Amino acid sequence: MQGALFEPIAQLPHRLVYQPDFISAAEEAALLAGFADLPFNQARFQQYIARRRVVRYGEGDYPASYGQAAEIANPSRPFPELLMPLRRRVAAWRGIAEADFVHALVTEYQSGTPIGWHSDAPHFKVVVGISLKGAARMRFRPYSAQKLAGAIVEIELAPRSAYVMQDEIRWDWQHQIPPTRELRYSITFRTLADEGTRRGRRTPGRTSQRD
Numbered sequence: 001m002q003g004a005l006f007e008p009i010a011q012l013p014h015r016l017v018y019q020p021d022f023i024s025a026a027e028e029a030a031l032l033a034g035f036a037d038l039p040f041n042q043a044r045f046q047q048y049i050a051r052r053r054v055v056r057y058g059e060g061d062y063p064a065s066y067g068q069a070a071e072i073a074n075p076s077r078p079f080p081e082l083l084m085p086l087r088r089r090v091a092a093w094r095g096i097a098e099a100d101f102v103h104a105l106v107t108e109y110q111s112g113t114p115i116g117w118h119s120d121a122p123h124f125k126v127v128v129g130i131s132l133k134g135a136a137r138m139r140f141r142p143y144s145a146q147k148l149a150g151a152i153v154e155i156e157l158a159p160r161s162a163y164v165m166q167d168e169i170r171w172d173w174q175h176q177i178p179p180t181r182e183l184r185y186s187i188t189f190r191t192l193a194d195e196g197t198r199r200g201r202r203t204p205g206r207t208s209q210r211d
C-alpha cells in the first residue's frame with residue numbers, strides 16, 4: 001500500500017484528528033473482500049451480547065471486568081497479512097513505529113447498530129480508526145460534563161476516512177456511535193499505554209451497554 005502521507009485537513013478540538021480519503025476505493029474493496037473470511041463474532045461484556053460483531057488481533061487482553069465470556073467469544077488472534085499494509089500506512093501517518101500498533105479490532109455494524117458511550121480500555125493509548133463501506137456519526141462528550149448536551153462534539157465518519165483519538169479526547173472524553181444508517185465496518189489500531197500513563201489517568205471504561 002503506497003501513498004502520500006497526509007496532513008490532517010483540520011485540527012479538531014481536544015486533539016481529535018479526522019482525515020477523509022485515507023484509503024482509496026480500491027484499497028477499501030480489497031479489505032472488504034478479505035473481511036468475508038474473517039471469524040466475526042458478536043462483542044460481549046459479561047453476559048451482555050452486543051449487536052456489533054468483532055474480530056480481535058494482537059496484544060491487549062480485555063480488562064477483567066469484561067468477564068471470561070468476552071475472551072472466549074472473541075479471542076485475540078495473530079495479526080493477519082490483510083491488515084499489515086494498512087497498519088504500516090497508519091504508523092507512517094502518525095509518526096509512530098509500526099510495531100507499536102500492537103492491537104487491531106475489525107468491527108461490523110449492520111444497519112441500525114450502535115456502540116454506546118464508553119472510553120477505551122485503560123491499557124491502550126493512541127487509537128486510530130478507519131471507516132469502510134458505510135458512513136456513521138461519531139459523538140464525543142467530556143467526562144466532566146456528561147449531562148450537558150451542548151458539550152457534545154460530533155463528526156461524520158465517511159467511508160475510507162481515518163480518525164485519531166489521543167491525549168485529551170482519548171483520556172478525558174467518552175465516545176459513542178448512534179445506530180448506523182447503513183452497513184459499516186471499522187478497523188481500529190491501538191498502541192499500549194505505559195504503566196505511568198495508565199496510573200495517572202482515570203479508568204472508567206464503559207458506561208452504557210445499550211449497543
Ligand SMILES: O=C(O)CCC(=O)C(=O)O
Nearest residue numbers: 105107115120129186188
Ligand atoms: O467503529 C468505530 O470506529 C469506533 C469503535 C469504538 O468505539 C471502539 O472500538 O471502542
